[in-house]
Amino acid sequence: MAWIRRRWTAEEADRWTREDYVTFIISPLVYMLLMVGTALSLLLRWPGFLLLGIGIVCLLLMIWVIDPKLKAISEDYEIKQRHYLEDLEKIVRWEK
Amino acid sequence: MVQFAFLDWFWVVTFIVLMTVCGVLFYKLGKRSMADFFLAGRGLPWWLPATSVYATHTATDTPIWVSGVVYQHGLRGLWYTFFSAWCAISAFASTRIFRRSLAYTQAEWQTLRFSGLGAELLRGWIAGWQVFMNMFVLGWVGMAMGKLCSYLFGWPQWLGLVLFSTICAIYVLAAGYWGVVMSDFQQGVIAFLVILIVSFWGIGVAGGPQGIVSKLSEMSQSWRLNPFAFSGLTGGDFPLAWFLTMLIIAVIGGFGMGTAIDWYPEAQRIQSAKTVRDASYSIWSGTALIVVRNSIWAVAILGFFVLYPNIKETALYEMAWYRIGFEYLPVGMVGLFFAAIVAIHLSTISAHLNLGASYATRDLYHHYFKPKATERELVWVGRVSTLILLIGSFIYGSMMKEITQWLIFALWIMAAGIWLPSILQVVWWRFNSWGYLSSWIANLGLSWLVVWVLPEFRILPALPDYLQFWMMMVLGALIYLPITFLTKPEDMDRLVKYYVMSRPLGWWKPVRVEAERRGLLALEVRSRKGGS
Numbered sequence: 103m104a105w106i107r108r109r110w111t112a113e114e115a116d117r118w119t120r121e122d123y124v125t126f127i128i129s130p131l132v133y134m135l136l137m138v139g140t141a142l143s144l145l146l147r148w149p150g151f152l153l154l155g156i157g158i159v160c161l162l163l164m165i166w167v168i169d170p171k172l173k174a175i176s177e178d179y180e181i182k183q184r185h186y187l188e189d190l191e192k193i194v195r196w197e198k
Numbered sequence: 199m200v201q202f203a204f205l206d207w208f209w210v211v212t213f214i215v216l217m218t219v220c221g222v223l224f225y226k227l228g229k230r231s232m233a234d235f236f237l238a239g240r241g242l243p244w245w246l247p248a249t250s251v252y253a254t255h256t257a258t259d260t261p262i263w264v265s266g267v268v269y270q271h272g273l274r275g276l277w278y279t280f281f282s283a284w285c286a287i288s289a290f291a292s293t294r295i296f297r298r299s300l301a302y303t304q305a306e307w308q309t310l311r312f313s314g315l316g317a318e319l320l321r322g323w324i325a326g327w328q329v330f331m332n333m334f335v336l337g338w339v340g341m342a343m344g345k346l347c348s349y350l351f352g353w354p355q356w357l358g359l360v361l362f363s364t365i366c367a368i369y370v371l372a373a374g375y376w377g378v379v380m381s382d383f384q385q386g387v388i389a390f391l392v393i394l395i396v397s398f399w400g401i402g403v404a405g406g407p408q409g410i411v412s413k414l415s416e417m418s419q420s421w422r423l424n425p426f427a428f429s430g431l432t433g434g435d436f437p438l439a440w441f442l443t444m445l446i447i448a449v450i451g452g453f454g455m456g457t458a459i460d461w462y463p464e465a466q467r468i469q470s471a472k473t474v475r476d477a478s479y480s481i482w483s484g485t486a487l488i489v490v491r492n493s494i495w496a497v498a499i500l501g502f503f504v505l506y507p508n509i510k511e512t513a514l515y516e517m518a519w520y521r522i523g524f525e526y527l528p529v530g531m532v533g534l535f536f537a538a539i540v541a542i543h544l545s546t547i548s549a550h551l552n553l554g555a556s557y558a559t560r561d562l563y564h565h566y567f568k569p570k571a572t573e574r575e576l577v578w579v580g581r582v583s584t585l586i587l588l589i590g591s592f593i594y595g596s597m598m599k600e601i602t603q604w605l606i607f608a609l610w611i612m613a614a615g616i617w618l619p620s621i622l623q624v625v626w627w628r629f630n631s632w633g634y635l636s637s638w639i640a641n642l643g644l645s646w647l648v649v650w651v652l653p654e655f656r657i658l659p660a661l662p663d664y665l666q667f668w669m670m671m672v673l674g675a676l677i678y679l680p681i682t683f684l685t686k687p688e689d690m691d692r693l694v695k696y697y698v699m700s701r702p703l704g705w706w707k708p709v710r711v712e713a714e715r716r717g718l719l720a721l722e723v724r725s726r727k728g729g730s
Contacts (some may be wrong), residue, residue, distance in 0.1 A: 113720050118703040122290060129482070130286035131447045132490050137280065138425050139275055140493035144406040145423065145500075168290060169475075176473035179298065183240075186300050186699060190310075 115171045116161045122171070128164040131137030132157055200350045200524050206533025208726045213388065213537035214365060217544055219376030220384050228373035229344035232564070232576040235374030236556040239696035242379065244476035244483070250379050251484025253386035254463055255282070256491065258394075259342040260542075264492055265518035265719060268499040269509070270424025274436055279492045281447055281484050282460065287452025291703060292624055296455060297468050297477040298700045303328070304456055304465050305561040308631070310699070311623060313692035316631025323638070325561030328462055330553030333587050334365065336547060337594025341544050344595065346412035349517075350524070350536070360597045362540060366547040367588045371581050375470060375556075378548045385541035391490060392538030395531075397498035400522035404501030413504045422500060432662075443664035447617060453703075454621030463553050495519055518698025555583035615641025615670045619678055627693060627705025633682030640677040644670050694718065 106121060135157030142150025202210075228235050238246075269276035301307035305324040309317045315536075340359040347358030357465045369377040404410050414420050420509055421427045429436045448619045451457035455465070471477035502518040509515040523535040564571055571579070619637035622629040648666055652658035661669065687693075690712055696702075696711045713719045 116701050122703070125290045126287050126452075129290065130283055130452075133280075133283045133286050133486065136486060137276055137489045137493050138273075140490050141276060141496050142423075144401070144407060144494065144497040145411055147411075147423070168478075172475040172478055175294070176475040176487065179474055183300070189301050 106167050108166075110171050112174050115174035115178070119171075121167050125164055125168045128160050128167070132160045132164060133162060165188035199352050200532060202533055202536075203529045205530035206536070209530075209533035209537045214244045214540060217381050217384060217541060218365060218369055221381040221548070222372045223230060224373040224376035224380055224701050228376040229574075229577050231573040231581065232302075232559065234376060235577045235580045235601065236552065236560065237466065238375045238379055240300075240470060241472050242470050242480075243472055244474065244479040245381055246379055246485040247477075247480035248381040249386035249470050250467055250545075250549065251464060252391060252487040252491075253480060253542075253547075253551040255488055256386075256389050256542050257339050257342070257546040258346060258543045259339060261495060261519040262342070262516045264495045265499050265502075265520075266512060266516040269503055269515040269518055271436060272419070272427065272503075273425040273496055274427050276425055276492055276496050277441060277444060280444065280489075281458065282488050284451040284458045284461075285464070285481050285485035287384075287449060288461075288464075289478045289485075291453050291481040292475050293457050293468050293477050293481050295700045296465060296473050297471065297704050299696070300469070300699075302469060302560045304462055305557060306565075307455065307465075308634075309565075311688075311696050312631035312634070313689040314631070316635055320631055320635055321561055321565065323458075323635075325557045328557040329562070329583075329587070331459075331462075332550045332557070333590040334594055335550045336554070336587060336591030337469060337596075339543065339546050339550075339678040340591055341537075341606055346520070346539065347718060354458045355478070356592075356596065357457065359590060362543055363547050363588060363591060367551060367584065370548050371584050374577070374580060375466070375552050378552045379470065379674040381548060382545045385545040388541045389538050389545070390487070390491065392535060392541075393494060396519070396523040396535060397494045398503045400498035400519070402502045403522070403526050407497075410487065410497075410504050414500070417504075417507060419503075419507070422503070437662075437664075440664045443667055447667070449486075451617060451621070454617070454624050455618050464547055466549075466553055466556065476611045482533075489565040491581050496661045498522055502559070513645065551584050551587055554587045557582050558583035558586070614667045615645055617667075618671055618675065624702060626689055627697075627704075627709045628682065628705045630682055630685055630688050632685040633678045636681045637674055637678040640674050641670065644673050648673070 106124070129191070132134070135153050139150050139152075139154030139157050143154050227239070230239070247708055264275075264279055267278040269275075271278070296304075296307065299307055299310050301324070303309055305321045305328065308320040308324060311317075312320060317690075337359075339388055340363045341355065343362050344353075344355035344358035347353045347361075348355050360492070368383060373380075398473050401407060401410065405413060411420075413422065428434075428438045428441065429437065431437060432439045447457075455461060467480060467484075468477045473478050499518045502522055506518075524532060527535055559576055562577060563579050563583075568575075616634075616637050619629070623634050648658065648661070648670055653660040693709045694713045694716065697706060697713050710719065
């Protein structure tokens with residue numbers, strides 16, 4: 103079994119899993135690497151290019167990890183959304 | 199004063215016409231329903247709200263602020279701008295939860311998550327506070343434009359405030375959020391390109407990247423190139439303790455809703471996205487652009503420091519990036535630069551006009567005054583609210599000097615004391631409306647005590663801001679946690695409904711078990727693959 107799962111049913115994707123937690127760690131790191139890496143790269147400092155490169159690799163890794171799950175959630179949710187919206191309008195109009 | 203040639207005025211007029219027409223073109227879509235007027239029908243692909251996130255958070259005063267911290271601190275000053283990183287986790291946690299709730303606004307979400315009187319009080323409070331805050335932001339940003347026009351053309355300050363906000367209101371009144379988001383796309387692209395042009399121009403003027411580095415070295419200022427140049431663990435002007443507190447506030451805050459003041463405009467962009475996936479990517483990538491933009495600015499401002507290293511007055515060095523553009527760009531390009539500033543300005547004004555109106559319409563008028571209102575009527579109420587916000591912003595703008603200090607304090611309250619409760623309301627089923635409401639009230643008193651009153655009477659020493667944050671967090675918890683446990687949990691029916699709809703993360707086991715018992719969720723499959 104792969105450590106990172108890339109095939110999801112909608113019901114499975116609804117749960118919070120290892121893939122989400124991995125993304126929570128990588129995502130802020132990517133922001134840091136992009137910020138520091140861009141600034142130092144514009145000053146032609148070699149650590150800047152290194153950090154920027156690592157940042158871009160981490161970004162691609164993050165998308166690879168989380169995208170299949172987000173797709174599964176979204177596809178299923180599209181179907182339910184209309185009913186939820188009808189329900190929501192009733193709550194706002196004090197009908198429920 | 200800056201002299202504009204014909205070509206400069208050509209750029210300015212062309213861009214203003216283009217931006218306004220682009221917004222007005224969506225009039226027919228905006229008037230279809232309240233969902234269209236405030237959320238563009240919840241059907242946008244990720245890149246549209248993403249550019250809106252970027253454009254909205256690139257305001258007239260943003261380069262002033264970034265110039266100030268980078269001129270003072272060098273590249274480590276970038277961390278002052280890193281508070282926007284709450285979107286790193288939020289994009290995949292609270293954004294996902296909020297998008298699934300389908301609430302129009304954060305105020306509405308309170309009545310989906312909580313129930314009864316407490317929920318209604320929270321909704322009313324947050325809606326009223328947001329109408330006020332958006333009016334304030336409009337006045338603040340509008341006045342920044344007024345000051346800039348006064349510096350550039352010698353106009354009275356009120357003229358820049360009134361003129362550009364009114365132009366912007368034309369397309370917001372006509373097309374609502376459709377106008378906002380479509381213009382934001384155009385404005386975001388223009389602003390980003392011009393930020394690149396002006397910043398690279400400034401770097402070139404300062405001697406290029408190597409010139410900046412060698413001149414800083416000659417001035418014994420090489421520490422400015424180090425983003426991690428801490429002044430010690432707790433002492434000095436850039437202590438490690440501040441840095442770690444900032445990282446925690448920014449990054450962990452992403453699990454909550456309302457932990458940052460920017461959550462509220464982002465919430466509108468989240469709900470306008472077509473799917474959960476589009477919402478996540480829009481928030482993440484819009485903020486990534488902001489983070490990169492700050493770095494580009496920072497290097498140009500280092501270049502400005504090399505050219506003018508001895509400016510002591512904050513108000514003067516805060517104009518660093520603007521001075522690069524207006525003093526060094528050639529004739530014809532200055533107009534392009536000003537057109538981009540107008541784009542930056544209009545994107546922020548339009549977003550806050552529509553956002554404030556959404557709270558006034560959806561949460562106050564529709565929910566409390568006329569629940570049976572038709573869609574047509576609600577769109578008109580949205581327009582009237584937009585107009586009221588516009589006029590209110592002129593009044594705020596004109597009295598900004600008197601209220602600024604108080605409002606900065608109010609924003610600090612917002613960030614410090616309700617940070618943890620704003621996370622708890624998302625991740626912990628037992629946290630109830632009374633707990634959250636009491637955290638707001640307690641925080642109001644505590645922040646006055648900790649920041650002003652107790653230091654004034656020498657009961658407490660004047661603490662650095664990162665210690666104030668921790669102290670207010672602990673003192674606040676001593677109030678809202680007992681209140682949470684002394685009052686009843688939220689109604690289980692409401693919690694189950696919310697859970698099934700939103701699937702929150704964190705400590706929700708009793709609610710999940712109840713939802714499974716009612717057959718609303720498939721039973722947890724223990725042997726499922728890959729899950730935790």
